[in-house]
Amino acid sequence: MGINLGEVFPNLECDTTVGHIKLHDYWGDGWGILFSHPADFTPVCTTELGTVASLIPEFTKRNVKCIALSCDPVESHNNWIKDIQAYSNIKSFGYPIISDPNRDYAIKLGMLDPAEKDKAGLPLTARAVFIVGPDKKLKLSLLYPATTGRNFNEVLRVIDSLQLTAYKKVATPADWKSGGDCMVLPTVSKEDAAKLFPKHVVKDVPSGKEYIRITPQP
Ligand code: BEZ
Numbered sequence: 001m002g003i004n005l006g007e008v009f010p011n012l013e014c015d016t017t018v019g020h021i022k023l024h025d026y027w028g029d030g031w032g033i034l035f036s037h038p039a040d041f042t043p044v045c046t047t048e049l050g051t052v053a054s055l056i057p058e059f060t061k062r063n064v065k066c067i068a069l070s071c072d073p074v075e076s077h078n079n080w081i082k083d084i085q086a087y088s089n090i091k092s093f094g095y096p097i098i099s100d101p102n103r104d105y106a107i108k109l110g111m112l113d114p115a116e117k118d119k120a121g122l123p124l125t126a127r128a129v130f131i132v133g134p135d136k137k138l139k140l141s142l143l144y145p146a147t148t149g150r151n152f153n154e155v156l157r158v159i160d161s162l163q164l165t166a167y168k169k170v171a172t173p174a175d176w177k178s179g180g181d182c183m184v185l186p187t188v189s190k191e192d193a194a195k196l197f198p199k200h201v202v203k204d205v206p207s208g209k210e211y212i213r214i215t216p217q218p
Contacts, residue, residue: 058156
């Protein structure tokens with residue numbers, strides 16, 4: 001199982017470190033992110049969840065509510081949060097962690113990593129990232145193995161791109177950062193491009209095709 005881009009993200013009913021929640025209610029009218037990790041009290045996960053906690057003001061600025069998930073029980077999550085805060089030198093921990101002891105959500109969302117098992121031999125969750133728009137549809141997903149920690153500045157960067165391209169007829173090129181030049185969408189006609197992006201330039205290429213149209217960020 002799993003979830004494809006454009007599908008409505010399942011409205012999980014789950015136990016978390018802030019009580020029982022329905023995911024769509026938690027996310028509210030804004031953007032949402034759910035990210036999973038393999039296990040509590042593990043080193044890379046500790047760095048990742050601490051990094052997200054320290055970046056909460058950046059997520060809030062972008063109207064994104066974060067939630068984490070792993071197979072461990074809520075009590076374990078709550079005890080581990082104290083370690084994360086100590087390790088990352090942070091006082092607050094501004095997002096909940098979901099408990100998924102039976103792997104129900106991990107199976108539903110295709111997040112299990114068969115290479116990583118707990119002491120009982122059950123598979124752990126991989127490092128998944130799901131970003132959901134205000135319409136609750138999946139806009140982006142990433143899947144990393146347990147041995148590779150994620151770059152959450154990259155996650156903020158893709159949120160900037162998703163939020164820009166949701167409303168403007170542009171796409172963002174490789175290594176784009178907010179404020180950088182964008183590409184006019186291939187579906188925009190020459191006439192509309194002239195009206196919508198009066199400062200755009202067309203890159204001259206050997207094929208003679210006018211498909212690389214570069215505009216300042218609208
Ligand atoms: C970690 O978070 O350090 C980790 C967790 C599971 C497997 C490998 C690394």
